[in-house]
Amino acid sequence: MQHATANLIAGLFEHHDRTKFEITAIALNRDDGSDISKRMRGSFEHYLDANDLTDSQVADYVRKHEIEILVDLKGFTKDARTGILARRPAPVQVSYLGYPGTMGADFIDYILADEVVIPFEHTADFSERIVRLPGSYQINDRKRAIAEYVPTRAEAGLPERGFVFCCFNNSYKITPQVYDRWMRILGRVNGSGLWLIESNEIASANLKREAAARGVDPGRIVFAGRTKLSEHLARYALSDLFLDTSPCNAHTTASDALWAGIPVLTMPGSTFASRVAASLVKAAGVPDLVAASAHEYEETAVALANSPEKIADLKRRLQASRESCPLFDTARTTRRIENAFAEMVRRYHAKIPLEPLVV
Helix, strand or coil: CCCHHHHHHHHHHHHCCCCCCCCEEEECCCCCCCHHHHHHHCCCCEEEECCCCCHHHHHHHHHHCCCCEEEECCCCCCCCCHHHHHCCCCCEEEECCCCCCCCCCCCCCEEEECCCCCCHHHHHHCCCEEEECCCCCCCCCCCCCCCCCCCCHHHHCCCCCCCEEEECCCHHHCCHHHHHHHHHHHHHCCCCEEEEECCCHHHHHHHHHHHHHCCCCHHHEEEECCCCHHHHHHHHHHCCEEECCCCCCCCHHHHHHHHCCCCEEECCCCCHHHCHHHHHHHHCCCHHHECCCHHHHHHHHHHHHCCHHHHHHHHHHHHHHCCCCHHHCHHHHHHHHHHHHHHHHHHHHCCCCCCCEEC
16 A cells, blocks of 8 residues: 555565565555555565454464564554464564564564664663664665656745755654754744645644744745655755654655655654664765754754755765665665574574574
8 A cells, every 4th residue: 555664665575585585465454556555566475455354364374374474564553453463473573664663562573673773772672682784774665756847946835045944754743842943943044944744734824823933934834735756756856955853753754855865964862763864864875964962953954054065965975876875775675684584584493592683
């Protein structure tokens, strides 16, 4: 189905080594007929529509087909079917990509991560054994198309001139503290605007009202409507710098911006969800966009907005490295994940106790 996780992971299924892996998809959402759904469905040897099956029936299917590794892409998110994994149908059960944190469950053996999203000193905070991949843990799809047509600023409702900050995260990630920070940045950068995604009319009205309450002209806050992914990626070209949120970062949204060649400024926190963008930015080859504090975040945003040559250089670096940087090397990340899976199964059959792994 059309889902952020699907847009990230489609390439992984296509790159799996079929001489070593036989892949079964267990669909927890109904097929919506979207292009991404059709593409993914053609990537599996076996496909089970679990929408009309009970958790026990799905668990029985896993056991009957002797599936050795069951990978949960949902965690505790919408439409999750955690009860399937709670029945322990597979000898190795793994959490990956969809839920940025520990599930605190004894039926999840491993979580795929990296040294940025889960530093070694945070290991004890997870009930799962942490498998740290080199580079970024996040798989990305190189086939994400960017539409050829780029709208004008006027068509997007943006001012013809001036620096454009953007953040296309869902509005629930915009905390009062984040918004305070953004409004201070706008106040220090004359003629700048902030481009946000329109979650709903109420949220947009509230954000404009809160801008005015912080001394910023609400007309400088512009909202983008929802559109097709390829068109959304194309319109990133109208912006200059993506301002990340905390404590819940941009995840797929950050990799979208980087894929479109737009720098992402982030400030990592102490949780997995607050460190994802830092992992992506470093793997994209622009680690200088990871701020160590709120003060550094604000100062960097203002400095970049007042330095056209630095912003242009960052965009050139992202465009030049897009085909070679670790973040967007789908095949290499797939091999690393396969190596992790192979080691998990080897340890299971050798009856080696569970422990953290570094790939």
